[in-house]
Amino acid sequence: MNGKYVVSVIRALRLTNFSQCKGAASSFTVRHYASPPKRFYKKTSVASGDSGYEVVLDHRKLKTPKGTPFIVRSEPLAIAVATEFDAQKENIERSRMHLSALCFTAIDNPNHLSKLDMVNYLLNFIATDTVLFQYDDEKDLQDLQVNEWDPVIAWFNQRYDTNLQKTMNITPPQVSEQDKMNVAKHFQSYSLETLHGFIFAVDTLKSIVLACAVIEQMLTVEKAVALARLEEEYQLKFWGRVEWAHDLSQQELQARLAAAVLFVHLNCSENLVKQKIIL
Amino acid sequence: MAGTKVLRSLLHELRQASPNGCIKDSLAARYILAQYKKFATTEQQFCKARNEATFLGQTYLTYLASQRRYLELYKEYHGRGERSVRDTADLVGFKLPSDPK
Structure with missing residues (x-):
């Protein structure tokens, strides 16, 4: 009788131990990075409007991260940004597109600087x-x-x-x-x-x-x-x-x-x- | 003749940056060539600062070249996660059991 009790206690202990191990394994953190957006366009070009020059990806107009349309006053700048977007391979690596990022910052002014x-x-x-x-x-x-x-x-x-x-x-x-x-x-x-x-x-x-x-x-x-x-x-x-x-x-x-x-x-x-x- | 050298390097960098390696219908290449034609005799005629066009060309060349070299280094050295068993075996000169003797 006593022996049976001991065995069941050991089994219970083992079980709790096992579940603890499992808990530890599942709480082991894996860092998930946001994957960069895929290159969703084939061709980039520049369109000129009344207020300035815009960059066009296939038939969509480029927008800034805040959602405002991307319009710059200088033609070479628009061409450089279009070229930069065209140079992306499978993904759009936004952290390496300094010229585009600078234009976006200037248009959006995210920190509301005067x-x-x-x-x-x-x-x-x-x-x-x-x-x-x-x-x-x-x-x-x-x-x-x-x-x-x-x-x-x-x-x-x-x-x-x-x-x-x-x-x-x-x-x-x-x-x-x-x-x-x-x-x-x-x-x-x-x-x-x-x-x-x-x-x-x-x-x-x-x-x-x-x-x-x-x-x-x-x-x-x-x-x-x-x-x-x-x-x-x-x-x-x-x-x-x-x-x-x-x-x-x-x-x-x-x-x-x-x-x-x-x-x-x-x-x-x-x-x-x-x-x-x-x- | 510094201008010609910059132009050739710029076109070379643009070719490398473009996804299919062809700049026949590239906007930037066309714009740069048009600018070069415009300033073929002198770049002083539009009341610009001295050598401004050449300076801008050189700066754009630096931009394209530095980005390309940065990406090369990044690809070479950035971690790709854990090595596979085969990579590790190759690293220390061992053979896998499945390899022929």
Whole structure:
């Protein structure tokens, strides 16, 4: 009698144990990613309307993520977006379509930013600009920074009539009210959409000086990215270059910056013409 | 002759980016060629900044080329989940029981 009882208890224990194991197995989480949308169109083209240029996928008009129709004022920009959509293979990889993403952001303005917000954001960036923080403990690195960064800072000061000074330690550089006013005046002259491009460029390079230099054609895109990664490139010489980290980030930054520069230029060709007359 | 070089590389990148490898009826290629014809003698005539057209061409070239190289690296190194038994065996130089001796 006692033996039978023991056996049944053991069996019950085993059962509960088993069900617990099963419970643990089912609660083991599998991460599900949203699969990218399939390429649902064959041909992309551009249609011109009264208010601007639209991108057409087969016979459907392209819309932004918010649902508003995609309309841009510049023809080359629309063509570039159409080409980007045409370059997608089986899936639409939206995270890699920087130019389209930038256009969508400018049209939708998802954060409801006003021009003042964006100019303030750009002005606040000056005090944390990459090229203004230099390092004098290591001779070679300092030489590199003086040779590569200082001419760009000098160009910026001359172009925007400012007096930015680099800093050699952790204290942020002094930016006077007059400097801020001069830079703000320049950014205020751009339209809201164009400022989205500026912010994208500044966020990519972590430097407003370099972003302005590349947008004003003082530097090429590759050179600007190389300058933004100057210290990384310097350290690579000692520690080795890892393709899946360094090369990947370099190519990504180049693509992002090129998208921002194209966006700004194609959006404000009238602006540049006016500047030329003033000069 | 920097312009010609940029044009050739741009068309090359566009060909690589297009899904069927043909840019005969590509909008971008047609637009770029039209721009090149327009600025064939000089690009100063429309009161643009100096060398603006060439700069834009180069920037677009950087955009296309960087994206292509990024995708190549991504495909090479991004994780594809767990290796199969055969892949692991190939990795360490073993043979599967089903393989011929």
